[in-house]
Each structure stands twice: as C-alpha cells, then as structure tokens.
Amino acid sequence: MRERPAVPMKSAVRRTTLAVDVVVLSPRAEALAVLLVRAPAGARERWTLPWDAPQADEGLEDAAARIAEAVLGEAPAFFEQVGAFSDAKRHPGDADVSIGIVALVPAGVEASSPDSGWFPLDGLPPLAPRHRAVVERAAAVARQRVDQSPLAFRLLPPTFTLTDLQSVYELLLGRRLHKASFRRALQASYLVEPTDEWRSEGRGRPAQLFRFAPRKRRGARRGVRFDLFTE
Amino acid sequence: MRERPAVPMKSAVRRTTLAVDVVVLSPRAEALAVLLVRAPAGARERWTLPWDAPQADEGLEDAAARIAEAVLGEAPAFFEQVGAFSDAKRHPGDADVSIGIVALVPAGVEASSPDSGWFPLDGLPPLAPRHRAVVERAAAVARQRVDQSPLAFRLLPPTFTLTDLQSVYELLLGRRLHKASFRRALQASYLVEPTDEWRSEGRGRPAQLFRFAPRKRRGARRGVRFDLFTE
DNA sequence: CGAATTAGTAACAAAAAGCCACTAATGTCA
DNA sequence: TGACATTAGTGGCTTTTTGTTACTAATTCG
Incomplete structure (x- = not known):
C-alpha cells in the first residue's frame, strides 16, 4: 500500500562534523561574564567561545572539561548541556552541529591563558552567529535553573x-x-x-x-x- | 612552558554519525506513555524510539517533526530538546551521538502506523541502552518544566x-x-x-x-x- | 424520589513573604 | 575621642498566598 515504510529508520546515518562550544560563566565586576579566547589570525571575528571537536570515545562533558581546562588551568566543577545547535548559523570551525555546554566558575578564578578575557554578557564583542546563539541560550538556562539547582553556589x-x-x-x-x-x-x-x-x-x-x-x-x-x- | 597550546581550537573536526531520537509522550490510560515503533527484523530489541539521521540542511526540530509525523500521521505541536547523548551506550543505528527530542501530543491522538504502540513509562519493553537513557531524560525534563512552560496544555x-x-x-x-x-x-x-x-x-x-x-x-x-x- | 457521583466555591486557618525599623560592629574623620 | 557613615544581622508586624474543610449544584442510577 505505502510506497515507502511509514517508519523511516533505515536510512544510512550521514557523517557530520561536531563541535563542543563551552560557555564559561563567572561573576566579574558586578555582572555575569563569559570567558572568550582570541581567534586565530584570519578568522572573521577576533574572539570565539572555547570550542573543539570531541575526541574518539570522549563524552561531551569530558570534552567540555578538557576545553575549559585548557583556558582556565583547571576544570570547572559544574557543567550542563544547554542544547544542540544545527541551524545554518555560521560556526568558527564550520561544524555542522554544535553542542552548547555551560560551565560555572567562582568569582575570582583567573584564566591561565593570556589569549583569553572575560566579557560581560551585555558587552560582548562580535561573535560568530552560532556562538552568539549558544551564549544567549546558556545565559537563559542559567537564569531559569537558578532556583531548581544550587547554581549560585558554583559561582x-x-x-x-x-x-x-x-x-x-x-x-x-x-x-x-x-x-x-x-x-x-x-x-x-x-x-x-x-x-x-x-x-x-x-x-x-x-x-x-x-x-x-x-x-x-x-x-x-x-x-x-x-x-x-x-x- | 607548556608543550602544546593552551587553547586547542585548531584540531580538525572529526566526522561523526548523528541521530535524532524522538520521545513522543501522551497520556494513555491514566499514565504517561511513550510511542515506540517495531524494530526491523534482526535487531537486538523488538522496539525502538522513532529515530533517523537529520537530512542535509534540516534543522534538528525539523527532523524530529518529520520522524514523528511518519509514525503519527501528523506532526506534534510541541518539541523540545532534552540533550545530546554520546556515551558508549548502544544505539540501534550505532550513531555516535543522539540528539534527544521530546514531543507532546494530546490524549486521544492515534498513531497512523500499525507497527507502533503506546507504552506506559513504567512498563517499557526492552530498549537499546541509549534509548532507555533518552526516555528517562525526556520524562525528567517534562516533569521539571511543567510549571515553567504550558506543557500540560499540549497533552x-x-x-x-x-x-x-x-x-x-x-x-x-x-x-x-x-x-x-x-x-x-x-x-x-x-x-x-x-x-x-x-x-x-x-x-x-x-x-x-x-x-x-x-x-x-x-x-x-x-x-x-x-x-x-x-x- | 432518594442515594450516589462529579463539579464548583465560600470561608476560615495556617504558612509564607514583604516590609520596616531596629540593634550591632566596624572604619572614618573632624 | 566621639559623632557619623557604613555594612551586617534580626524582630516583629502586615499582607498575601496556600492548605483544608465543608458546603452547594447538577446530573445519573435504580
């Protein structure tokens, strides 16, 4: 009767490129701030979120911990996924899909990388469109969860x-x-x-x-x- | 001092296989129930969540709508991501990463596919381990969001x-x-x-x-x- | 008709939250 | 040195919200 099965579960899985984009939040100077790193020369924007592709057999939170540790010197104590982003919005590494992960760091912790900086949420430099969306979602998630989870203590x-x-x-x-x-x-x-x-x-x-x-x-x-x- | 750059953003993006796994929830017989489809012959479990790989240039929610529509006959009115699942837990299509998406449909809507059925959350048949995790997370998200979002009206x-x-x-x-x-x-x-x-x-x-x-x-x-x- | 059943509400009691005003412990400075 | 500015912490009253009981209303069943 049907020309194709109603339940299309057999199509071959396509290969896609995946990135983990990390939004490290911390209170700085009376405002919530995001940790950004300087983009490599030639990139369209001068700053990006810390990101990387997950390694083989590495969990997404593990990847986020590794990525954050590379900038901060130590891994944050708190991570939470904020969503997968696949729309056409441009990503610095042209990944097809980004997993956005928010990390919280206490006030006062300093980044170990000199190529990084804290930017208040309402004063961000230009970012790749996908990164802008990830940051906005991360901030929304943090604000939404603050009285369901002891987020504040992680800051x-x-x-x-x-x-x-x-x-x-x-x-x-x-x-x-x-x-x-x-x-x-x-x-x-x-x-x-x-x-x-x-x-x-x-x-x-x-x-x-x-x-x-x-x-x-x-x-x-x-x-x-x-x-x-x-x- | 360090042997490799502190900010490892230049590694080549790996190619991974991606699946969208959809958890369709609806109240059935005084309980929250999940829509499952019969697995193809030879699969290890007899039932699976509806899933598929997203097509090129197809958003994740669009993919979820297409997948749910194939089983239900029409697309649910409500979707929400519940997370990305990448751990080693086995997936029916061996996807490296699954995006879990919960969909809500009103009580009374019937599936159009005969190879499908509603199962109460506390009486699920054996599922692939990753699918079991996605269902649990979807139920937890629905329960957690019920008084922040008009979820109940979608049911x-x-x-x-x-x-x-x-x-x-x-x-x-x-x-x-x-x-x-x-x-x-x-x-x-x-x-x-x-x-x-x-x-x-x-x-x-x-x-x-x-x-x-x-x-x-x-x-x-x-x-x-x-x-x-x-x- | 009366009992059983489900819908809907009034009114009171208890608990929680908003608010104001106070006391406490320190540094600043004339 | 002593008044004052400044920040921490609390007592207690008022207002609002929530929990609970107990009622009234409209229907079916027998």
Missing part, C-alpha cells in the same frame, strides 16, 4: 558571606531581593552552615562566612505555580 | 475540563493536588478561558469546557525559593 568560592550569595542571586535574576526575606528563606532551606570565620571588608560590620552544606530534603509538596511560565 | 485537546487539566498535572508531578487550590491558582494566572460548552461524562454534574488562552503576564516578582532544588 562563589567555598566560603562566602550571605551578602555575596544574595548578590549572585540578584545577578542571575536581574532584580533586587529583600535582605530579610532572602535570609529567612535560606535559613528554612538548610543549604548553608556558618563557619567560625568573619570577613571585614573595609568599613562596616564584619560579615560571617558560610559554606554550602545542604543537610535536609524537605518534601516541598507545593501546589502548582502557574505564574512561573517564561514562554 | 490535552483544544478544549478540556478543569478536572482533565488537573489530572494531567497530577500525572506529570506524580502526586495528588487539591482541587480548590489548583483552581484558585489557575484563576489567578489568566491562562484559560471558559467556553460555553459543557461536557456530561456519564454520572455526576456536567463540567464546563475551557480553552488555553493566556492573557496577561504578571510580573511574578517573587522571592527566591530554595526549596525547589531537585538535585
């Missing part, structure tokens, strides 16, 4: 003040939060514990340092929230 | 009762919800509007039919919720 050193933590949340969410409410919610969550150290930052009362130490898992049996839709 | 016909809608939420969330709270939250969200039709389903009072018609965008200026962490 801070092992100990931090509660004001530091609140600043990271404000950075990701793009709005100011109320100090008392923020601390009350944090208290109820059992996510941090105080150390016995205090940091004096010039003027003002010294702040206690805390560390990320999630202890309990509350049921969180909440009703449905229809007002969180983002699309 | 229902154009008009539905509020009890239908609540049932879909309960299916996705895996727990019962309170009727009054659910309706109050829905009311406040301006996501649905009543039609002037009513449905009588055997015994009991007839229920009014509603349609998805999002009207307002509330600011949703809420504080941070630390209790929503899922990992």
Whole structure:
C-alpha cells in the first residue's frame, strides 16, 4: 500500500562534523561574564567561545572539561548541556552541529591563558552567529535553573558571606531581593552552615562566612505555580 | 612552558554519525506513555524510539517533526530538546551521538502506523541502552518544566475540563493536588478561558469546557525559593 | 424520589513573604 | 575621642498566598 515504510529508520546515518562550544560563566565586576579566547589570525571575528571537536570515545562533558581546562588551568566543577545547535548559523570551525555546554566558575578564578578575557554578557564583542546563539541560550538556562539547582553556589568560592550569595542571586535574576526575606528563606532551606570565620571588608560590620552544606530534603509538596511560565 | 597550546581550537573536526531520537509522550490510560515503533527484523530489541539521521540542511526540530509525523500521521505541536547523548551506550543505528527530542501530543491522538504502540513509562519493553537513557531524560525534563512552560496544555485537546487539566498535572508531578487550590491558582494566572460548552461524562454534574488562552503576564516578582532544588 | 457521583466555591486557618525599623560592629574623620 | 557613615544581622508586624474543610449544584442510577 505505502510506497515507502511509514517508519523511516533505515536510512544510512550521514557523517557530520561536531563541535563542543563551552560557555564559561563567572561573576566579574558586578555582572555575569563569559570567558572568550582570541581567534586565530584570519578568522572573521577576533574572539570565539572555547570550542573543539570531541575526541574518539570522549563524552561531551569530558570534552567540555578538557576545553575549559585548557583556558582556565583547571576544570570547572559544574557543567550542563544547554542544547544542540544545527541551524545554518555560521560556526568558527564550520561544524555542522554544535553542542552548547555551560560551565560555572567562582568569582575570582583567573584564566591561565593570556589569549583569553572575560566579557560581560551585555558587552560582548562580535561573535560568530552560532556562538552568539549558544551564549544567549546558556545565559537563559542559567537564569531559569537558578532556583531548581544550587547554581549560585558554583559561582562563589567555598566560603562566602550571605551578602555575596544574595548578590549572585540578584545577578542571575536581574532584580533586587529583600535582605530579610532572602535570609529567612535560606535559613528554612538548610543549604548553608556558618563557619567560625568573619570577613571585614573595609568599613562596616564584619560579615560571617558560610559554606554550602545542604543537610535536609524537605518534601516541598507545593501546589502548582502557574505564574512561573517564561514562554 | 607548556608543550602544546593552551587553547586547542585548531584540531580538525572529526566526522561523526548523528541521530535524532524522538520521545513522543501522551497520556494513555491514566499514565504517561511513550510511542515506540517495531524494530526491523534482526535487531537486538523488538522496539525502538522513532529515530533517523537529520537530512542535509534540516534543522534538528525539523527532523524530529518529520520522524514523528511518519509514525503519527501528523506532526506534534510541541518539541523540545532534552540533550545530546554520546556515551558508549548502544544505539540501534550505532550513531555516535543522539540528539534527544521530546514531543507532546494530546490524549486521544492515534498513531497512523500499525507497527507502533503506546507504552506506559513504567512498563517499557526492552530498549537499546541509549534509548532507555533518552526516555528517562525526556520524562525528567517534562516533569521539571511543567510549571515553567504550558506543557500540560499540549497533552490535552483544544478544549478540556478543569478536572482533565488537573489530572494531567497530577500525572506529570506524580502526586495528588487539591482541587480548590489548583483552581484558585489557575484563576489567578489568566491562562484559560471558559467556553460555553459543557461536557456530561456519564454520572455526576456536567463540567464546563475551557480553552488555553493566556492573557496577561504578571510580573511574578517573587522571592527566591530554595526549596525547589531537585538535585 | 432518594442515594450516589462529579463539579464548583465560600470561608476560615495556617504558612509564607514583604516590609520596616531596629540593634550591632566596624572604619572614618573632624 | 566621639559623632557619623557604613555594612551586617534580626524582630516583629502586615499582607498575601496556600492548605483544608465543608458546603452547594447538577446530573445519573435504580
């Protein structure tokens, strides 16, 4: 009856070129910043995301770790895929498909490569169109996940003040939060514990340092929230 | 100092084989179900996810639409990437990398291909290991996104009762919800509007039919919720 | 007709979040 | 040295949201 099978699963798999594009995010100078590397001479744009083709039998996250480590000197502690990008948008290596991966690095970590730099998300230099799309998606994913995953703690050193933590949340969410409410919610969550150290930052009362130490898992049996839709 | 450049972006892009694996989800018999197709004779497992290699210059979502349409007769209205899978886990076509894409179709839509069937998520037949991973990830993504995106409405016909809608939420969330709270939250969200039709389903009072018609965008200026962490 | 069944809502109680104002501990500088 | 500016941290009141119970409404079944 049918001229061809309804379920076309037998077509030969085409060979395509694949790239892993890494978006390393970190708070720099009161803004979320992306780590870019200088493009080789002759490239159309002067800066690109760190990227490479995955090696044989190398997982995508492993490839991302290797690529980020080459620029930073050490691998970030957090990675997450943000999507596969295959549209016609130009890639610096002309890869057919890019896997975008976001990595988070604490404030203060410096890149080991001199051919790299941190650029605030709202002040990026010209990038290949595909890289621009990957960065935008990565930022959107980070903002969307911030209260489903302890992302914010990956953007801070092992100990931090509660004001530091609140600043990271404000950075990701793009709005100011109320100090008392923020601390009350944090208290109820059992996510941090105080150390016995205090940091004096010039003027003002010294702040206690805390560390990320999630202890309990509350049921969180909440009703449905229809007002969180983002699309 | 270093023996090789810190930023290894010049390695030749390897050629890899790529597959798009589609997880079509729909509520069937009080459970979330996946659409599977019969594998060709000689395959190690009798069932697989619908999959294929993307054609030249075909976007990944376009490929997913084509693949799903071949089984269903029409393309689903909703697609979302759930990740790229590259680990050694075996794929039916031995693709190096799979892009997993979840598609949602309303309750009641029938497959046009006789070589296909709906299987509840907790009663799947043996699948290739990579396909099993893709299905698990797709279900996790659907569950995670249900209150950030109007997913639930994609699993229902154009008009539905509020009890239908609540049932879909309960299916996705895996727990019962309170009727009054659910309706109050829905009311406040301006996501649905009543039609002037009513449905009588055997015994009991007839229920009014509603349609998805999002009207307002509330600011949703809420504080941070630390209790929503899922990992 | 009355019991069973499903839809829909009012009203109250409990919990969470927003908000303001306060106290605490430091540095700055006249 | 002592007032003041500055940042940290908290108590407690108000407002909003959510959980819960218990009701009323409209239908079928027998």
